[in-house]
Amino acid sequence: xxxxxxxxxxxxxxxxxxxxxxxxxxxxxxxxxxxxxxxxxxxxxxxxxxxxxxxxxxxxxxxxxxxxxxxxxxxxxxxxxxxxxxxxxxxxxxxxxxxxxxxxxxxxxxxxxxxxxxxxxxxxxxxxxxxxxxxxxxxxxxxxxxxxxxxxxxxxxxxxxxxxx
Amino acid sequence: xxxxxxxxxxxxxxxxxxxxxxxxxxxxxxxxxxxxxxxxxxxxxxxxxxxxxxxxxxxxxxxxxxxxxxxxxxxxxxxxxxxxxxxxxxxxxxxxxxxxxxxxxxxxxxxxxxxxxxxxxxxxxxxxxxxxxxxxxxxxxxxxxxxxxxxxxxxxxxxxxxxxxxxxxxxxxxxxxxxxxxxxxxxxxxxxxxxxxxxxxxxxxxxxxxxxxxxxxxxxxxxxxxxxxxxxxxxxxxxxxxxxxxxxxxxxxxxxxxxxxxxxxxxxxxxxxxxxxxxxxxxxxxxxxxxxxxxxxxxxxxxxxxxxxxxxxxxxxxxxxxxxxxxxxxxxxxxxxxxxxxxxxxxxxxxxxxxxxxxxxxxxxxxxxxxxxxxxxxxxxxxxxxxxxxxxxxxxxxxxxxxxxxxxxxxxxxxxxxxxxxxxxxxxxxxxxxxxxxxxxxxxxxxxxxxxxxxxxxxxxxxxxxxxxxxxxxxxxx
Numbered sequence: 001x002x003x004x005x006x007x008x009x010x011x012x013x014x015x016x017x018x019x020x021x022x023x024x025x026x027x028x029x030x031x032x033x034x035x036x037x038x039x040x041x042x043x044x045x046x047x048x049x050x051x052x053x054x055x056x057x058x059x060x061x062x063x064x065x066x067x068x069x070x071x072x073x074x075x076x077x078x079x080x081x082x083x084x085x086x087x088x089x090x091x092x093x094x095x096x097x098x099x100x101x102x103x104x105x106x107x108x109x110x111x112x113x114x115x116x117x118x119x120x121x122x123x124x125x126x127x128x129x130x131x132x133x134x135x136x137x138x139x140x141x142x143x144x145x146x147x148x149x150x151x152x153x154x155x156x157x158x159x160x161x162x163x164x165x
Numbered sequence: 166x167x168x169x170x171x172x173x174x175x176x177x178x179x180x181x182x183x184x185x186x187x188x189x190x191x192x193x194x195x196x197x198x199x200x201x202x203x204x205x206x207x208x209x210x211x212x213x214x215x216x217x218x219x220x221x222x223x224x225x226x227x228x229x230x231x232x233x234x235x236x237x238x239x240x241x242x243x244x245x246x247x248x249x250x251x252x253x254x255x256x257x258x259x260x261x262x263x264x265x266x267x268x269x270x271x272x273x274x275x276x277x278x279x280x281x282x283x284x285x286x287x288x289x290x291x292x293x294x295x296x297x298x299x300x301x302x303x304x305x306x307x308x309x310x311x312x313x314x315x316x317x318x319x320x321x322x323x324x325x326x327x328x329x330x331x332x333x334x335x336x337x338x339x340x341x342x343x344x345x346x347x348x349x350x351x352x353x354x355x356x357x358x359x360x361x362x363x364x365x366x367x368x369x370x371x372x373x374x375x376x377x378x379x380x381x382x383x384x385x386x387x388x389x390x391x392x393x394x395x396x397x398x399x400x401x402x403x404x405x406x407x408x409x410x411x412x413x414x415x416x417x418x419x420x421x422x423x424x425x426x427x428x429x430x431x432x433x434x435x436x437x438x439x440x441x442x443x444x445x446x447x448x449x450x451x452x453x454x455x456x457x458x459x460x461x462x463x464x465x466x467x468x469x470x471x472x473x474x475x476x477x478x479x480x481x482x483x484x485x486x487x488x489x490x491x492x493x494x495x496x497x498x499x500x501x502x503x504x505x506x507x508x509x510x511x512x513x514x515x516x517x518x519x520x521x522x523x524x525x526x527x528x529x530x531x532x533x534x535x536x537x538x539x540x541x542x543x544x545x546x547x548x549x550x551x552x553x554x555x556x557x558x559x560x561x562x563x564x565x566x567x568x569x570x571x572x573x574x575x576x577x578x579x580x581x582x583x584x585x586x587x588x589x590x591x592x593x594x595x596x597x598x599x600x601x602x603x604x605x606x607x608x609x610x611x612x613x614x615x616x617x618x619x620x621x622x623x624x625x626x627x628x629x630x631x632x633x634x635x636x637x638x639x640x641x642x643x
Contacts, residue, residue, distance in 0.1 A: 037506055046605045054506060068602065072610065075618075
């Protein structure tokens with residue numbers, strides 16, 4: 001199995017062979033790995049060095065490596081190849097999602113509206129702070145999934161916009 | 166609060182909303198009562214319910230904590246009317262100092278400099294425009310009804326005023342029940358320095374040193390320390406004297422904090438008085454060896470302060486890190502989740518105030534504060550090193566937190582040298598370059614990333630790890 005791993009800005013290739021041997025960027029790694037907390041925390045001993053690594057969050061993956069927080073991802077190369085083949089990117093379509101859980105105070109638009117770039121679309125109250133969510137581009141509101149007064153989860157889809165000239 | 170009660174031989178009665186049913190304070194208290202749904206208005210802000218519980222439980226006094234109703238004069242009045250002691254200043258003092266423009270008048274009358282701005286709450290956007298033009302941009306819009314960063318917006322140009330006014334009035338109305346705002350000239354490059362006070366019913370007012378709370382985002386504090394790294398003995402004495410003068414003029418009782426802005430020439434300006442215990446009070450407790458909450462209970466019961474001003478001893482340096490459930494790396498947006506794994510620091514000079522436990526769902530209904538890591542050292546350099554070690558030891562997994570910011574700040578040359586002001590977060594965060602891993606740390610992280618990603622699928626991680634381990638042991642034996 002071969003993985004493309006990203007740690008912060010670095011890309012590393014990890015190969016696992018049938019014997020359970022690990023190769024990192026082509027070099028065999030004699031690492032002693034101890035799973036400390038199942039699926040959460042590991043200790044890696046490698047030629048006298050000692051590293052404690054904790055999975056902080058899964059989506060997106062963040063690791064705490066000896067007290068340093070880094071973004072990480074590991075994709076097996078077959079999955080990577082498959083996703084590259086099928087990726088569809090409808091340009092000009094924007095999904096506007098709630099950046100955090102909160103109370104939707106105001107909805108400034110309705111379906112079908114054309115809004116200018118940076119126009120306020122929603123006012124979201126979270127932790128008693130009001131946050132204005134703005135249009136990423138001049139666009140038409142093609143779908144509106146939110147009502148004023150509604151409690152929304154972080155990541156909830158609020159609206160879909162289609163860019164217009 | 167519960168700890169102080171135990172020390173004083175008092176029983177503690179807790180209240181909780183539906184969101185806090187399993188909270189630590191509920192389980193550690195001697196008695197605990199449900200007061201309604203998660204929405205603060207129906208529970209923690211419901212004065213009638215709180216007073217009813219206190220009366221029914223046979224309480225002698227009510228400590229309002231440091232959020233919700235802690236600065237609410239109506240609550241203090243209701244508590245006293247029910248025949249209970251309110252652990253805080255008299256209602257009329259709260260009311261006077263809670264109206265930020267009246268507090269400014271009072272400070273000015275006491276001969277303390279205030280920042281140029283509106284003398285009274287603004288009647289509307291037109292008056293705001295006129296005052297801003299008179300004092301000159303940039304200006305700071307502030308809620309007249311309360312502090313804590315809510316209803317507060319800096320405005321750099323006249324063009325920005327309309328939008329800022331709209332947002333700040335909305336926030337002020339929902340946080341303080343009044344949309345009223347005032348404005349002041351914005352002092353750039355200033356430090357936020359506050360003085361801790363404690364006063365009894367017998368006319369004794371003592372100041373307990375200062376705290377520098379300049380490291381803030383959205384006008385909310387992230388790091389506080391005492392002594393302030395830029396405060397010399399002369400400035401400290403002048404700040405302490407000014408704070409006591411304001412408190413005396415206001416008829417202050419119990420614990421409180423007078424906040425100042427100090428510019429780079431050492432000139433200071435009165436900001437506001439917080440008529441309650443503050444989140445960052447442990448910093449002062451560590452340098453003075455006092456228990457402020459216990460003192461609050463004692464003076465609320467009518468006792469005299471057990472020490473005079475010249476008997477206050479401060480030693481060493483203390484730093485508090487406010488660890489919040491906010492994603493520091495995404496502009497401190499509030500995060501939600503459960504505590505999947507928890508390891509808090511300990512050791513000499515390390516104190517952690519928190520109510521976390523593994524498996525706990527962090528409520529999104531309330532303030533995102535998760536834990537306060539407070540360290541003490543014989544001097545600032547020792548305290549900074551200790552704070553760095555404490556962060557290195559801390560693991561809070563399951564949701565994004567502010568810890569990456571704290572780790573960064575404690576290693577930053579400007580912070581380490583004590584060179585910072587209220588612009589620190591804006592000018593330093595996020596760092597231009599993400600943290601980098603080298604050598605075996607990078608290799609180890611890559612291996613764990615593979616294990617962790619497989620953990621999500623049905624394969625489980627054990628098989629792979631075991632195989633690696635076997636191989637590694639064999640390699641090591643060769």
